[in-house]
Amino acid sequence: MSDEFVDVLVVGAGLSGIGAGYHLQTLCPDRSYAIVEARNDLGGTWDLFRYPGVRSDSDMHTLGYSFRQWTDLKAIAAGPTILNYLRETAREYGIDRKIRFGHRMLRADWSTPDAQWTVEVRRETDGSIVNLRCGFLFMCSGYYDYAGGYQPDFPGRERFGGRMVHPQEWPEDLDYEGRKVVVIGSGATAVTLVPALAGKAAHVTMLQRSPTWMVARPSVDPLDTRLRRRLPLRMxxxxxxxxxxxxxxxxxxxCKRRPQRMRELLLGGVRRALGPQADIATHFTPRxxxxxxxxxxxxxxDFFKAINTGRASVVTDHIESFTETGLKLKSGAALDADIVVSATGLKLAMLGNTALYVDGQRVEPARTVNYKGLMYTGVPNMANTFGYTNASWTLKADLxxxxxxxxxxxxRKTGARRCIVPPTGPDTPLMPWVDFSSGYFQRAAEMLPKQGTTKPWKLNQNYIADLFAMRFGAVADGVLEFT
Incomplete structure (x- = not known):
């Protein structure tokens, strides 16, 4: 057991944690901080995911940091390129020297008399326990479980004679060249995997229960290319x-105001990409x-090109069971497969699955209410980074x-040692944390905090509104309590 104090303890050395480190040492140079990271390298998502074709699903001009602009021409970037960008950022600003790798946070206890957190951390190398004390706890651990993705219980899975993998645990030795591959899923991971695998596989089939809205855009931003020729790079x-x-x-x-018009526009783009022979109604029109x-x-x-070349296809159906050679579908059809990739989604992990206690009482996130998208009622001196669901994560992480x-x-200026969001009144109308129908949010709905219908309890999905509220709005807003 060891005991050490830092003013701010950042949990997680991914995109959010590295950004937090930069802002802390730039805007709060008189505060000490450390970053604990359970893994043996920084990068978070971009170090974890190693499946073929892994890339950003947002443009890097907004997914990159405001303080260190993304300069690569490719705005939709490959995972290894993004990881290198994060490593260079951490090294350039000395943030890497603040990271304790292989340190997994287990629990945190807040003491009101001491006005500090005691954080229990396990060293992954030898299993020893370290106690770190901090005045402020800054959670930057993302929102999904790094231990494993969501894996449905498929009937007959044990009978399958081929190999089955989840993208979150992609094996380095998986050889798919010349093999028949079935990718189960229709989200961003599946849409990324299909064209990446199609280059070597004999054939790739994306098996989906229902379609997802898709939109094609160039990986190199044409406006960015023109602006670079005429203006200084930073501008x-x-x-x-x-x-x-x-x-x-x-x-x-x-999309929110004129959904029918957007449906027409998005489906028109798919028709132009796939041609008149494609069954758009069945495979590309979501419910x-x-x-x-x-x-x-x-x-x-790239996804549409893989289909047009005949190296990939889409099947919309439900799985009845696995067989020795592939999958039997509820329609009666069968899919042969040497490899099945279960791109079935993520499991959410609120606050990194860490146990939080305030003066001995366990914090249940589902019983708390969001404050400005980063703090929770009844939890002192703690903030949590949770990015936008409708835009780049980093936009909210920076704010x-x-x-x-x-x-x-x-x-520091007022001498306050504790800040806390008080409970909302009994008449405050509450809503789910995120108004999203995605499976990973629906499966975790019961463990997520609530939000209100008005500020500061409403979780904005609007960068401009948050920019004014969080950059220029008063910190002492009459809601936060300081002692």
Whole structure:
């Protein structure tokens, strides 16, 4: 057992944690901080996922940091390129020296008399326990379980004679060249995997229960290319970033206000990509409206190209059972497969599955209410980074880190040692944390905090609204309590 104190303890060395480190040392230089990371390398998502073709599903001008602009021409970037960008960022600003790798947070206990957290951390190398104390706990551990993805209990799975893998645990030795591959799923991971596997596999079939909205866009932003030729690089990149922010907000708003019009536009794009022979109604027309789940990005139309070449196909059906040689479907059809990839989604992990206690009482996230998208009622001196579901994660992560720094500086200036969001009144109308129909959110609905219908309890999915509220709104807003 060891005992050490830092002003701020950041949990997670992924995209959010590295950004938090930069803002803390830039905006709060008088505060000490450390980052604990359970894995042996930084990068979070981009270190974990190793499946073929792994890439961003947002443009890198907004997924990249505001303080270190993305300069690569490819705006839809490959996973290894993104991981290298994160490593370079951490190294350039000395953030890597603040990271304790192989340190897994197990629980955190808040003491009101001491006005600090005691965080229990396990060293993964030898299993020893370390106690770290901090004045402020900054959770940057993402929102899904790194231990494993969601795997449905498929009937007859044990009979399958081939190999079955989940993208979150992609084996390095998997040889799919010349093999028949079935990818189960229709989300971003499946749409990424199909064209990546189709280059070597004999054939790739995407088996989906229902379609997902897809939109093709170039991996290299044409406006960015033109702006770079005419303007200084920093100015060009800033303009491209803001164009993408505003365009994304416009499209989301249009989807909500004129869903039928957006359905027509998106389906028109798929028809142009696949031609008149494609069965658009069966395989590419979802039951839900656009942006009730994330739009699936198809960079350079690669998914559609794989289908047009005949190396990939889409089947919309339900699985009745696995067989020795593949899958039997409820329609009576059969799919032969040497390899089955279960791209069936994520499992959410609120606050990294960490046990939180406030003065000995266990915190149940589902009984808390969101405050400005980063704090929770009844939990002192803690913030949690949770990015946008309708835009790049980093946009919200940057705003969250800057707000935390403003909060810490306000507390230093006023002498406050504790800040807490008080409980909402009994008459405050509450809603689910996220208004999203995606399976991974629906499966975890009972463990997520609630949100209100008005600020500061409402979880905005609007960068401009959050920018004004979190960058320029008063920290002492009459809701947060300081002692």
């Amino acid at each position: 060009a990149l800033t303009l491209t970033r803001w164009k993408n922010v505003l365009l994304g907000m416009f499209i989301f708003r249009l 839900y409206n656009p942006w009730e789940q994330r739009l699936c990005l198809v960079p350079d139309g 969250t880190a800057k707000y935390v720094c403003r909060l810490l500086n306000h507390m």
